[in-house]
Amino acid sequence: MSLTSSSPAEAAKQAKTASHVLATLPTSARNDALTAIHAGLAAARDDILAANARDLEGARVAAEHGQLSQSLVSRLDLGKKGKWEDMLKGILDVRELEDPVGKVDLRTLLDDGLELTRVSCPIGVLLIIFEARPEVIANIASLAVKSGNAAILKGGKESTESFIAISKVISAALEKTKVPNNAIQLVTTRDVIPQLLELDQYIDLVVPRGSNELVRSIKSGTKIPVLGHADGLCSVFLEQSAEPKTAADVIVDSKTSYPAACNSLETLLVQESAIETTLPVVAEALIAKEVVLRCDPKTKSALASRLSSELSSKLQDAKDVDYDTEFLSLTLAVKAVSGIDEAISHINTHGSKHTDVILTSSSELAEQFMSSIDAAGVYWNSSTRFADGMRYGFGTEVGISTNMIHSRGPVGLEGLTIYKYKLRGQGHVTAVYGEGDGKKPFKHQKLDP
Amino acid sequence: MSLTSSSPAEAAKQAKTASHVLATLPTSARNDALTAIHAGLAAARDDILAANARDLEGARVAAEHGQLSQSLVSRLDLGKKGKWEDMLKGILDVRELEDPVGKVDLRTLLDDGLELTRVSCPIGVLLIIFEARPEVIANIASLAVKSGNAAILKGGKESTESFIAISKVISAALEKTKVPNNAIQLVTTRDVIPQLLELDQYIDLVVPRGSNELVRSIKSGTKIPVLGHADGLCSVFLEQSAEPKTAADVIVDSKTSYPAACNSLETLLVQESAIETTLPVVAEALIAKEVVLRCDPKTKSALASRLSSELSSKLQDAKDVDYDTEFLSLTLAVKAVSGIDEAISHINTHGSKHTDVILTSSSELAEQFMSSIDAAGVYWNSSTRFADGMRYGFGTEVGISTNMIHSRGPVGLEGLTIYKYKLRGQGHVTAVYGEGDGKKPFKHQKLDP
Structure with missing residues (x-):
């Protein structure tokens, strides 16, 4: 790791060159580097926490002056119970994952002695832009090294001291490994994000880790592909045949288990025929968890007629904009729809292609919903909150993508990685293949990868 | 297919809506649509060729005034021997390909009754921008329908009459199928490309089919992902152990079998120790095929000492820029390198990540080269010209990508397609999973897809 004070372009160029070496290292060399990073950080605990305490002190002062939010101060704190240990364990967890590089997923004999294989390989240079949380630096450095990618890390200014301390340790640790020194670049100069986002000749993928605003501003300011999502506007369609208690459980979990998460529920669509039967059960459960329901006229009047006046008094009127809002809090937009077609059309228009759920007893309707909804995750009778790399069994998560190409949903x-085609021949030329006189056909024999 | 005179934004919005229906159609419905397109075109042969003749007449006049190249006029001609038949056959070939939609490549039991699957699905809306060749419209419409994607087609102005004739037929043919009418939009209004490239809320992928300049200008003008390549600067590294006759065969095929193709050879790097032995054999074979060699001083003087004075007199001096040039003609840049490391470094710096070749008898060096070169295709002892979807056995080719994400190399x-995650549960919630008291772990049992 190089703690660079050089220009962004120079850092990116060095990362590109290093990426070509890193891409050729065997699994063992990349895993050894993770072992070294882990040992280095473990040994430097006190220094790093002292640096983090300085960041924290600065942030607390800024928060007192209203320049920073308390939640940001909290995210900054590496000394919080379990956070340091989790960070270290995370590095070893990544080391233990299956190597994503060098996997062969296609093998074809084009002709005798001419074999084509498709082999996974690193993408090249990642630009990781993150906000406060300093543990992300160790996490991302691990993911980059494990996958054979060089990375340029750009952190938020609030955590500069922590970043410098952690990166010095990682840098020293990598010195003794085969990972090139320039493979991980930490950019500490301020206000360089626009410059970095211009460097599409060196940087292959941007991974933003932070708020919706961060992601949105990055996406609008670069031609480099961005892996991630700006919005997580997840919806549930409550169909009339859904079992009420199950529906309440799933909706409460989707909305309340972590309201600030991108995979939390924001819009509840209810089939009209269920607004006086199933919806009141769900609404009571939600209100008991302090969820504020913003209802359209139909669902509001149906609920008013079924709930106690105390509960009814908590209902709010929805505005149009509520159905396009990612609240990230205990507010939920509720709307009646005539049936599955209107639900699908609503979600495909207002949703953010993240994760959408149908609650129904009908497998036929569930399959129709899952086939028709254009989203990274389409669920039947399960919580939106399952949209997560760890829960999917990927071992780690780079982020959740709502892109339509490359990777979608939780990304491990x-x-x-991407792939390259390797072709091994014995002097084969193309001119002899084709149709017609004296030409020969390809064999195109599929081989077991 | 809709022959739209509406605004680009309206066309794109309609395509998006249609894409949601198209994505749910079964294989049979999409194949039936291809059958209908084929039959419609076959029946309308005379009308379409008459329209094409009008385009051709206009283009010939423009060419006489120097406003159009002869090669463009030639590409425009649908009446050329075999072209019409190839176009029709291509539609049936695409129909016969394996359905790329609905493939399950991951299945995991997260817990009892909670199953995750990853299923391939269409990307959504493609924007296809192409230049003169009118047969591309049928080809691309077939690929889009087969893969369940809506498409907006924008052709060059020289082929407007042909496009309108073909698209009217396709439109009428699709009327009788389950493919929504707006799924294929033909935009005939002029100068709308910049507007279309702004519509990232509706358009998911741009596929340019045309010159390097077209691709370059599109890539620089949009945030929508672009599938393709601007440059095809392919290199061969001739290592000292390569068998001279084999080397000559592969290099001649790479350079001369279709010099204007993106997968043709542009730079030949020769190990210094081979410039007086192997290179002369190769050079004689190239010069016999009228290739002009632009040599650095070392290779030029080595060749001058070995070749006849007649052949030597044809050698040219290379300038630096020649090693960054895609000639697309019978000119080849030649340069001596000390060995494989310099060759790798040169190609990773000057190449375009398309297709690069090592000619060697050493499998160890071949593997080192293929692992170190950052390109979509890395070949050992075979011609660069194998970089082609048909030759790879993909049945068809959307284009050749030098992108670092999604798809690389020849793209079928x-x-x-992309994928979505389907999760089928029975009221599962996330709050019960985790570590600690009363929490349960996931099973994460891999199932056979």
Whole structure:
């Protein structure tokens, strides 16, 4: 790792060159580097926490002056119970994952002695832009090294001291490994994000880790592909045949288990025929968890007629904009729809292609919903909150993508790889193949990868 | 197919809506649509060729005034021997390909009754921008329908009459099928490309089919992902152990079998120790095929000492820029390198990540080269010209990508798909999973897809 004070372009160019070496290292060399990073950080605990305490002190002062939010101060704190240990364990967890590089997923004998294989390989240079959380630096450095990618890390200014301390340790640790020194670049100069986002000749993929605003501003300011999502406007369609208690459980979990998460529920669509039967059960459960329901006229009047006046008094009127809002809080937009077609059309128009759910007893309607909804995750009778790399069994998560190409949904290490075609011949030329006189056909014999 | 005179934004919005229906159609419905397109075109042969003749007449006049190149006029001609038949056959060929939609490549039991699958699905809306060749419209409409994608087609002005004739037929043919009418939009209004490239809310992928300049200008003008390549600067590294006759065969095929193709050879790097032994054999074979060699001083003087004075007199001096030039003609840049490391470094710096070749008898060096070169195709002892979807056995080719994400190299129908995660549960919620008291772990049991 190089703690660079050089220009962004120079850092990116060095990362590109290093990426070509890193891409050729065997699994063992990349895993050894993770072992070294882990040992280095473990040994430097006190220094790093002291640096983090300085960041924290600065942030607390800024928060007192209203320049920073308390939640940001909290995210900054590496000394919080379990955070340091989780960070270290995360590095070893990544080391233990299956190597995503060098996997062969296609093998074809084009002709005798001419074999084509498709082999996974690193993408090249990642630009990781993140906000406060300093543990992300160790996490991302691990993911990059494991997947054979060089990375340029750009952190938020609030955590500069922590970043410098952590990166010095990682840098020293990598010195003793085969990973090139320039493979991980930490950019500490301020206000360089626009410059970095111009460097599409060196940087292959941007991974933003932070708020919707961060992601949105990055996406609008670069031609480099961005892996991630700006919005997580997840919806549930409550169909009339859904079992009420199950529906309440799933909706409460989707909305309340972590309201600030991108995979939390924001819009509840209810089939009209269920607004006086199933919806009141769901609404009571939500209100008991302090969820504020913003209802359209139909669902509001149906609920008013079924709920106690105390509960009814908590209902709010929805405005149009509520159905396009990612609240990230305990507010939920509720709307009646005539049936599955209107639900699908609503979600495909207002949703953010993240994760959408149908609650129904009908497998036929569930399959129709899952086939028709254009989203990274389409669920039947399960919580939106399952949209997560760890829960999917990927071992780690680079982020959740709502892109329409490359990777979609929770992205594991696989999303940091692409492939190359290797062709091994014995002097084969193309001119002899084709149709007609004296030409020969290809064999195109599929082989077991 | 809709022959739209509406605004680009309206066309794109309609295509998006249609894409949601198209994505749910079964294989049979999409194949039936291809059958209908084929039959419609076959029946309308005379009308379409008459329209094409009008385009051709206009283009010939423009060419006489120097406003159009002869090669463009030639590409425009649908009446050329075999072209019409190839176009029709291509539609049936695409129909016969394996359906790229609905393939399950991951299945995991997260917990009892909670199953995750990853299923391939269409990307959504493609924007296809092409230049003169009118047969591309049928080809691309077939690929889009087969892969379940809506498409907006924008052709060059020289082929407007042909496009309108073909698209009217396709439109009428699709009327009788389940493919929504707006799924294929033909935009005939002029100068709308910049507007279309702004519509990232509706358009998911741009596929340019045309010159390097077209691709370059599109890539620089949009945030929508572009599938393709601007440059095809392919290199061969001739290592000292390569068998001279084999080397000559592969290099001649790479350079001369179709010099204007993106997968043709542009730079020949020769190990210094071979410039007086192997290179002269190769050079004689190239010069016999009228290739002009632009040599650095070392290779030029080595060749001058070995070749006849007649052949030597044809050698040219290379300038630096020649090693960054895609000639697309019978000119080849030649340069001596000390060995494989310099060759790798040169190609990773000057190449275009398309297709690069090592000619060697050493499998160890071949593997080192293929692992170190950052390109979509890395070949050992075979011609660069194998970089082609048909030759790879993909049945069809959408284009050749030098992107670092999504699809790389020759792209078949698979490159027009992405995936979604389907999760089928029975009221599962996330709050019960985790570590610690009363929490349960996931099973994460891999199932056979």
